[in-house]
Amino acid sequence: MATAAVLTGVGTPLELREDVEVEAPRAGEVRLRTGASGVCHSDLSVQNGTIPLPTPIVLGHEGAGIVEEVGEGVTRVAPGDHVVLSFVPNCGDCYFCTRGQGYLCEKSAMQLMGGLLDGTTRFSSAGAPLHQMAMCGTFSSETIVPEISCVKIPDDVPLKVAALIGCGVLTGVGAALNTADIHEGDTVAVLGCGGVGLNVIQAARIAGAAEVVAVDMFDSKLEMAEEFGATRRVKAGTDDPSSVITAATGGRLADTVFEVIGLEATMNQAMDLARQGGEVVLVGVPRMDVFLNLNAALTFLYMAKTVKGCWYGSTNVGEDVPKLLDLYRDGKLKLDELISREIGVGEVNEAFAAMEGGEVARSVINYEAG
Numbered sequence: 001m002a003t004a005a006v007l008t009g010v011g012t013p014l015e016l017r018e019d020v021e022v023e024a025p026r027a028g029e030v031r032l033r034t035g036a037s038g039v040c041h042s043d044l045s046v047q048n049g050t051i052p053l054p055t056p057i058v059l060g061h062e063g064a065g066i067v068e069e070v071g072e073g074v075t076r077v078a079p080g081d082h083v084v085l086s087f088v089p090n091c092g093d094c095y096f097c098t099r100g101q102g103y104l105c106e107k108s109a110m111q112l113m114g115g116l117l118d119g120t121t122r123f124s125s126a127g128a129p130l131h132q133m134a135m136c137g138t139f140s141s142e143t144i145v146p147e148i149s150c151v152k153i154p155d156d157v158p159l160k161v162a163a164l165i166g167c168g169v170l171t172g173v174g175a176a177l178n179t180a181d182i183h184e185g186d187t188v189a190v191l192g193c194g195g196v197g198l199n200v201i202q203a204a205r206i207a208g209a210a211e212v213v214a215v216d217m218f219d220s221k222l223e224m225a226e227e228f229g230a231t232r233r234v235k236a237g238t239d240d241p242s243s244v245i246t247a248a249t250g251g252r253l254a255d256t257v258f259e260v261i262g263l264e265a266t267m268n269q270a271m272d273l274a275r276q277g278g279e280v281v282l283v284g285v286p287r288m289d290v291f292l293n294l295n296a297a298l299t300f301l302y303m304a305k306t307v308k309g310c311w312y313g314s315t316n317v318g319e320d321v322p323k324l325l326d327l328y329r330d331g332k333l334k335l336d337e338l339i340s341r342e343i344g345v346g347e348v349n350e351a352f353a354a355m356e357g358g359e360v361a362r363s364v365i366n367y368e369a370g
């Protein structure tokens with residue numbers, strides 16, 4: 001039996017279930033003892049309906065754990081291995097994986113069904129099947145995941161730190177290092193300074209940005225943004241980001257703007273804050289009914305701006321996870337500092353509230369703390 005936080009319907013609080021049955025792993029699958037799971041904004045987005053997924057579902061997609069059992073034919077990992085979960089499986093031989101675009105792996109399509117690669121799920125509670133977010137379901141003390149969702153890591157990396165890499169860190173750091181084209185001395189603006197935004201900020205500095213303008217409505221997040229490398233802060237709703245960025249660039253505006261919220265207003269604002277020939281990277285998760293309103297001639301022809309979509313930080317997990325761990329070990333990438341609170345799996349609803357209130361970078365469920 002596993003203990004899991006279960007979403008039974010959109011808009012309802014997660015329920016703690018202590019009777020979750022976990023089937024044995026099938027071919028190509030792995031049973032994982034979950035070590036830790038971050039509580040990410042995308043978990044909240046499933047709960048509030050922004051990301052449509054079937055219920056009842058075990059949420060959680062930013063996790064790390066220890067392999068306990070492997071199904072038939074599994075070769076990437078063995079029992080005892082420590083792994084980070086990639087919320088996009090990475091098969092290694094589809095069209096996208098072989099072209100360096102593992103974040104678009106064809107095997108990820110089944111995610112929308114809320115099951116594993118074959119569409120079915122290994123969780124059940126009170127005799128009824130439970131879906132599983134992003135083939136991870138890390139709000140459960142135990143889970144079954146595809147082998148191709150696992151990235152093996154060294155045993156000495158704390159699992160609560162490793163967990164964060166799986167979504168927020170790869171997404172934010174990847175947006176700056178992989179998706180964007182940041183040059184030494186650039187001015188970068190980041191709209192939204194939550195868990196992902198903070199990673200965009202620290203990676204923009206790693207990429208050489210001289211100025212990073214952090215924009216958020218919460219003072220608490222702007223303070224964290226400065227700890228992660230932001231050079232200027234703008235309190236949204238009070239201060240005008242345009243005048244701050246204008247001052248920072250002699251009127252030219254930002255070389256690169258990251259939108260890490262997913263709202264129509266801030267996505268349009270991001271377009272206005274980019275300089276001529278600059279780029280806008282859209283990282284935030286919008287609702288399905290959000291559209292951009294752009295003047296085609298001004299934006300793309302005369303101003304020659306570029307908009308880049310960013311899914312999972314344009315990452316190839318097999319290369320990027322070791323790279324990020326090296327940056328962490330060298331003291332260049334802050335990961336411990338992202339953990340604002342360690343919680344139990346029964347406290348996810350409180351963690352959602354803390355996230356909405358701008359109180360935390362990340363709450364992390366630490367299963368190892370017992």
Ligand SMILES: [Zn+2]
Nearest residue numbers: 091094097105
């Ligand atoms: Zn693939």
Ligand SMILES: [Zn+2]
Nearest residue numbers: 040042167168
């Ligand atoms: Zn996430």
